[in-house]
Amino acid sequence: MVRLRPLADFARGAVVRTAQYGERLSAEESVARAESMIGQCGYDLFSNNCEHFVTWCVTGERHSAQIDRLWFGVSLVGSTTVAPGVGVDVIAGVGMTPARSAPNLMSGLKTIGGGSAATGVGLVAATGGVLGAGTTYLVFRDRDYLPAGERSARRVARVGGTVSGVLTAGGAFYLVGALGVPGYSAAGLSSGCRRSAHRSAAGW
Amino acid sequence: MVKGLTVAAGAPVLVAVALGLLLYLLVRWLQSHSDSGPALWAA
Numbered sequence: 001m002v003r004l005r006p007l008a009d010f011a012r013g014a015v016v017r018t019a020q021y022g023e024r025l026s027a028e029e030s031v032a033r034a035e036s037m038i039g040q041c042g043y044d045l046f047s048n049n050c051e052h053f054v055t056w057c058v059t060g061e062r063h064s065a066q067i068d069r070l071w072f073g074v075s076l077v078g079s080t081t082v083a084p085g086v087g088v089d090v091i092a093g094v095g096m097t098p099a100r101s102a103p104n105l106m107s108g109l110k111t112i113g114g115g116s117a118a119t120g121v122g123l124v125a126a127t128g129g130v131l132g133a134g135t136t137y138l139v140f141r142d143r144d145y146l147p148a149g150e151r152s153a154r155r156v157a158r159v160g161g162t163v164s165g166v167l168t169a170g171g172a173f174y175l176v177g178a179l180g181v182p183g184y185s186a187a188g189l190s191s192g193c194r195r196s197a198h199r200s201a202a203g204w
Numbered sequence: 205m206v207k208g209l210t211v212a213a214g215a216p217v218l219v220a221v222a223l224g225l226l227l228y229l230l231v232r233w234l235q236s237h238s239d240s241g242p243a244l245w246a247a
Contacts, residue, residue, distance in 0.1 A: 072221075072225075076218075076221050079217045079221070080214050080221075081214075084209070084210040084213040084214040084217075087209070087210075087213050088206050088210055091209065105206065121209075121212060124212050124213045125212045125213065126216075128212065128213040128216035129216035129220065131216075131217045131220075132216050132217035132218070132219065132220025132221050133220050135217070135220070136220055139221075139224075149235045150232075153228050153231035154228065156227050156228065156231050157224040157225065157227050157228035158224065160223050160224050160227040161220045161221060161224025162220070164219050164223040165217070165219065165220030166216075168215055168220065169216040171215075172213075172215050172216060175212075176208065176212055
């Protein structure tokens with residue numbers, strides 16, 4: 001429940017830090033918004049926590065940076081563990097036989113690549129790059145009311161994440177073709193995939 | 205080959221997100237060492 005209490009009672013002897021905002025409502029309007037909610041309930045950790053309440057009072061938008069960080073962790077784990085496995089299953093599913101065998105995966109890669117397994121590998125790597133860049137954009141998206149320093153740091157993160165996603169996708173595509181039997185033939189792609197997995201497992 | 209494809213798809217995601225986070229933390233760290241830091245209230 002939203003209650004009006006003296007700052008000293010709230011802090012209980014601890015130091016209270018003040019958050020900095022970029023574009024924000026006036027102090028009078030922020031206080032009026034807070035006072036209008038006194039007595040209201042409806043706390044929800046993910047959609048209406050104390051940080052949502054404060055940003056709504058100060059900026060007019062409900063937002064919680066702590067929940068953003070939580071989703072960042074979830075999306076990072078999900079996109080690096082679950083998503084690639086699902087992608088491989090999709091490739092295996094569109095292949096000729098329902099198994100994760102190399103011939104079937106090659107068949108699946110050819111199907112999604114429009115007849116070219118190399119294009120299929122490129123699409124797989126590009127999908128990873130888009131997922132990574134999208135996650136970075138989502139987590140570090142711009143908001144008008146953030147301080148200038150926070151906004152510039154987020155801008156650098158978005159650009160860096162996008163560029164590195166594109167470069168790594170290109171690098172993964174190149175390595176699959178270069179590590180095995182040279183080239184993007186069926187033998188090259190399948191042996192390159194196997195060697196890239198071995199090198200990854202070795203920790204390079 | 206399954207692992208190879210998983211690495212091909214997962215590496216761009218991991219690198220993009222990790223580098224984005226690293227750059228963000230680096231810029232914030234540089235900013236905190238060039239400013240006087242956030243204001244404090246003694247409760």
